[in-house]
Amino acid sequence: AQSVSQHNHHVILSEAASLELGCNYSYGGTVNLFWYVQYPGQHLQLLLKYFSGDPLVKGIKGFEAEFIKSKFSFNLRKPSVQWSDTAEYFCAGREGSYIPTFGRGTSLIVHP
Amino acid sequence: DTGVSQDPRHKITKRGQNVTFRCDPISEHNHLYWYRQTLGQGPEFLTYFQNEAQLEKSRLLSDRFSAERPKGSFSTLEIQRTEQGDSAMYLCASSLDTAFYEQYFGPGTRLTVT
Numbered sequence: 001a002q003s004v005s006q007h008n009h010h011v012i013l014s015e016a017a018s019l020e021l022g023c024n025y026s027y028g029g030t031v032n033l034f035w036y037v038q039y040p041g042q043h044l045q046l047l048l049k050y051f052s053g054d055p056l057v058k059g060i061k062g063f064e065a066e067f068i069k070s071k072f073s074f075n076l077r078k079p080s081v082q083w084s085d086t087a088e089y090f091c092a093g094r095e096g097s098y099i100p101t102f103g104r105g106t107s108l109i110v111h112p
Numbered sequence: 113d114t115g116v117s118q119d120p121r122h123k124i125t126k127r128g129q130n131v132t133f134r135c136d137p138i139s140e141h142n143h144l145y146w147y148r149q150t151l152g153q154g155p156e157f158l159t160y161f162q163n164e165a166q167l168e169k170s171r172l173l174s175d176r177f178s179a180e181r182p183k184g185s186f187s188t189l190e191i192q193r194t195e196q197g198d199s200a201m202y203l204c205a206s207s208l209d210t211a212f213y214e215q216y217f218g219p220g221t222r223l224t225v226t
Contacts, residue, residue: 006154009152036217042219043218044155044203044205099145099157101157102156103154105152105153
């Protein structure tokens, strides 16, 4: 089945540490990939998206992700996290115009 | 605020009762999705509308669940004869198109079945 998987379910970092959250997908064709963030008590918001072109995608709040087709990966990165980055992070993907499916999410806690 | 809105935000009901949730998408968005999210999991797809047509339904959507989108504007999700396993956050999302546009999510309706 087409799916998206996130292997890090809980990540705890100190402020200024670097972040990398893993996301792998299993689609075989043209793929659209997304990272969403859900801050405590708020709704899901788009961080960044990949449709085509440059595999290094820059999003809001200093986040970026790299699409590596050979590894079926779309990892999220941030060079220096802040306490305000504490949130749930969800990777999502779809093949062509199909319905997006979501990974189970990664809970990130950043200690000040 | 012209984002996706959902009503109610919280619903507590007794097992066996029927509940109905409403979603108002962003006005120009033709595509509307319902997802269910439980603790520690990502959103799971339930159903999808393009305008008023329900084009896709997940196998998760039992016959106790029904969704409508009359006139292609707001949508309702009804759960009949609720069960404790229906307790979850029900999310609505909308998008301008399916191929090259992202989804915008509402705040969700948290359902608790006692």
